[in-house]
Amino acid sequence: MIKADNLTKTFDDYKALNGISCTIEEGCIYGMVGSNGAGKSTFLRLLTGIYRADMGTITIDGNDVYENTELKSHMAFVPDELYFLGGASMDRMAKLYSAAYPDFSGERYEHLKEIFKLSGSRSLNTFSKGMKRQAATILALSCRPRYLFLDETFDGLDPVMRNLVKNIVCQDVVDRKATAILTSHSLRELEDTCDQLALLHKGGLVLESDISNLKTSLFKVQVAFTGEFAGTYGRDTFSDLDILHYTKHGSVANIIVRGDKADVTAKIQAKHPVILDILPLTLEEVFTYEMEALGYSFDDVLVNN
Numbered sequence: 001m002i003k004a005d006n007l008t009k010t011f012d013d014y015k016a017l018n019g020i021s022c023t024i025e026e027g028c029i030y031g032m033v034g035s036n037g038a039g040k041s042t043f044l045r046l047l048t049g050i051y052r053a054d055m056g057t058i059t060i061d062g063n064d065v066y067e068n069t070e071l072k073s074h075m076a077f078v079p080d081e082l083y084f085l086g087g088a089s090m091d092r093m094a095k096l097y098s099a100a101y102p103d104f105s106g107e108r109y110e111h112l113k114e115i116f117k118l119s120g121s122r123s124l125n126t127f128s129k130g131m132k133r134q135a136a137t138i139l140a141l142s143c144r145p146r147y148l149f150l151d152e153t154f155d156g157l158d159p160v161m162r163n164l165v166k167n168i169v170c171q172d173v174v175d176r177k178a179t180a181i182l183t184s185h186s187l188r189e190l191e192d193t194c195d196q197l198a199l200l201h202k203g204g205l206v207l208e209s210d211i212s213n214l215k216t217s218l219f220k221v222q223v224a225f226t227g228e229f230a231g232t233y234g235r236d237t238f239s240d241l242d243i244l245h246y247t248k249h250g251s252v253a254n255i256i257v258r259g260d261k262a263d264v265t266a267k268i269q270a271k272h273p274v275i276l277d278i279l280p281l282t283l284e285e286v287f288t289y290e291m292e293a294l295g296y297s298f299d300d301v302l303v304n305n
């Protein structure tokens, strides 16, 4: 289990991470989204022991990662800015990795090279941006790490490669009970892969939840009444509901409600509407309304790409 408690990192007088607390269970794919400068890379660099926290802690199964060689030999990190030894090929890098990572599998490396159709002997300097990320991902996956951290997971990858990476990471987590943290600017990139999502903004954790909870805890309700009541009812009529957003056009109200679907339905049915539709929201809509409730605007927090 990965646990961050009041994790804080300051560069000069700028707080890149401002007291983040979160728990990431074993066997989980944890997605971290946030716009430029939100603190995603800083979080991963603290988690991998590249940086040391100024305040708070980050531990894996209760152990501090900083200067912990044993723990680090079971984690693989693909950073946002990739670095390879000058002139090295992927095969050369694989040799180095096999010496440093006790669970490195040559067989897996060969297999992944074939799946991704990448040359092992060509200099990595001649690879395109996306090919470099593929190579770094192959090397990381070949280490068969207990903890896999992919920063800007899909940067430069085309849609086919994105899906391939998603599938292999999911398989690893299921087969070997690995734990993965993937970061991205895009919510859509992560929503079909991750079990849990966290939204970072200006060094703070704005929102964190299981995807299944997020998708089932908010609803869009469309409701209408007839007669005189149709013109006079308003938000107060639904004071027994936890409303995040309310609009009314003519006699039809659109309401975003948080709660249990059956309970919400029963409460509205009791008011005898002529129309009642309860619709699910997309994850993006859920984020939009949850953040609105917290006083943020989606566009300020996340680029929608």
Ligand SMILES: Nc1ncnc2c1ncn2[C@@H]1O[C@H](COP(=O)(O)OP(=O)(O)OP(=O)(O)O)[C@@H](O)[C@H]1O
Binding pocket: 011, 015, 016, 034, 035, 036, 037, 038, 039, 040, 041, 042, 043, 080, 185
């Ligand atoms: N080594 C450093 N020295 C000074 N400032 C830093 C350093 N690393 C990060 N920062 C600052 O900390 C903040 C968070 O940066 P970080 O790289 O963690 O964000 P991010 O969410 O990964 O952003 P991006 O999506 O653009 O990669 C930024 O304002 C950045 O300028």
